[in-house]
Amino acid sequence: MEQFKWTTKYSVGIKSIDEQHQHFFKVANLLVETALNDAAAKEEVIALIGSLGDYAFYHLKTEEDYFDKFKYPDAAEHIAEHNKYREQVKSYLDLIRDEKTDIRKIGKEAAIFSGNWLYHHILLVDTKYTKFFIEKGLE
Numbered sequence: 001m002e003q004f005k006w007t008t009k010y011s012v013g014i015k016s017i018d019e020q021h022q023h024f025f026k027v028a029n030l031l032v033e034t035a036l037n038d039a040a041a042k043e044e045v046i047a048l049i050g051s052l053g054d055y056a057f058y059h060l061k062t063e064e065d066y067f068d069k070f071k072y073p074d075a076a077e078h079i080a081e082h083n084k085y086r087e088q089v090k091s092y093l094d095l096i097r098d099e100k101t102d103i104r105k106i107g108k109e110a111a112i113f114s115g116n117w118l119y120h121h122i123l124l125v126d127t128k129y130t131k132f133f134i135e136k137g138l139e
């Protein structure tokens with residue numbers, strides 16, 4: 001299975017945010033790998049779905065804190081995109097509480113959905129703030 005890979009094409013020009021995006025992909029890759037590994041315990045997959053959700057939410061909040069701090073004019077539409085992703089993650093988290101759920105399948109699905117979401121979100125949405133944040137002195 002192909003791994004999510006951060007390359008300079010995905011740079012938003014701000015080091016701290018690039019590093020978070022790289023870490024986000026790393027957690028998604030680990031979750032796919034673990035979900036596909038028959039030797040891994042189901043609990044391990046559940047824990048990683050939780051970790052991916054936690055990290056994703058932490059990351060989105062980091063961006064939104066910068067929007068607040070610098071009064072980013074396009075914050076509302078950007079946050080709306082984050083919220084759609086948050087809703088999807090919440091539905092995965094609800095699913096893992098259901099005994100009937102195939103945890104490995106959902107783990108893999110959540111990771112692939114998240115990695116693909118981030119690929120598109122960086123290129124289509126995040127890169128719009130690069131110029132603004134750099135002008136505000138963020139690096």
Ligand SMILES: [Fe+2]
Pocket residue numbers: 063078082121125126
């Ligand atoms: Fe974003």
